[in-house]
């Protein structure tokens with residue numbers, strides 16, 4: 552093709568590659584991360600041979616939607632992003648697999664068929680944007696209207712964790728060591744700061760009784776004066792417990808994240824404690840916004856382009872938040888570099904992003920791109936090359952796909968409770984509130 556000739560942006564082929572990526576033994580209120588986590592890598596190839604990449608959840612229920620969705624794409628244009636949603640509605644969801652609130656989506660709020668669809672759409676939307684950007688020679692942020700910052704700040708995502716997965720479980724090792732008490736949490740935070748320069752710290756809570764987690768946050772506040780701190784028990788507490796924690800930590804927290812489940816509980820905690828509340832569980836759809844925002848249940852909405860349906864929806868969400876005077880930041884789950892690039896592009900375009908975004912990325916030692924994104928002073932520089940600015944590493948992708956193919960041990964679906972039962976056979980997913 553000669554310079555200046557318009558590209559044929561028709562989708563000629565779509566490739567879906569489910570993979571298993573190594574994950575450390577991070578603890579949360581439901582259990583512990585499995586040694587490998589499923590992700591789905593989406594490739595959209597145009598008639599001119601330009602390939603765009605996207606990444607989303609890879610559990611079976613997402614794959615079952617992604618496959619028929621992918622079959623409907625050839626012949627459409629990568630620029631037809633609005634059409635992706637109508638197309639997703641045509642794909643049937645097995646509701647019996649999508650209804651449980653504490654299933655694979657339990658830490659992300661109530662799971663519904665529509666949310667599953669949006670998470671699938673997000674992977675394709677990002678791949679289409681990447682292909683369009685590559686065809687036009689423009690970065691994805693330019694396709695979203697343009698960046699308003701050159702770097703996006705992320706927070707260190709601290710987890711209580713074991714040094715290793717239980718004995719006998721196949722896994723990759725890392726050098727982080729265990730963190731099971733305030734001293735361990737502070738040491739982990741120090742390592743995050745030294746390695747990546749993070750200035751904000753978020754501790755995943757709901758693991759130990761609240762007094763222990765309060766002590767850990769006090770230890771962080773003492774070790775890192777002036778650094779924004781957050782605590783997120785994923786809705787594991789009652790309103791009374793949440794108020795007690797808020798009372799003890801109100802002075803040192805930037806915000807408390809999902810202390811309890813549901814808008815009524817969050818509204819009461821926010822009103823009675825005066826501590827800002829953030830969520831990635833209480834409000835995860837546009838339909839839930841009005842009640843939560845008008846009742847003052849949420850002061851910071853944690854967007855996530857995966858389950859809000861992509862980068863353009865994330866921008867719309869940010870605009871709604873702005874209209875209500877609600878702050879915006881970003882939630883994350885186990886993810887790789889394609890998603891971090893997507894998160895960074897969209898975050899770079901959102902005005903008034905006053906809170907560092909979450910990312911699990913430092914916990915991921917494996918990736919499917921040739922050059923991993925790097926954190927400097929806790930930020931990721933916004934890529935300015937065409938598309939997302941990342942290149943797929945086919946060898947790595949193939950190796951991680953081989954691992955997925957070889958799995959017959961139930962790792963194709965994230966199940967933190969099952970992983971915990973390996974160490975503690977009597978473990979069941981705790982009922983909520985846990986404390």
Ligand SMILES: O=C([O-])[C@@H](O)[C@@H](O)[C@H](O)[C@@H](O)C(=O)[O-]
Pocket residue numbers: 577578579658659755783785831882883884885
């Ligand atoms: O990775 C985890 O264990 C987190 O708990 C994750 O699943 C949550 O979705 C998330 O990070 C959160 O902020 O709630």
Ligand SMILES: [Mg+2]
Pocket residue numbers: 783785808809830831832882
């Ligand atoms: Mg959260």
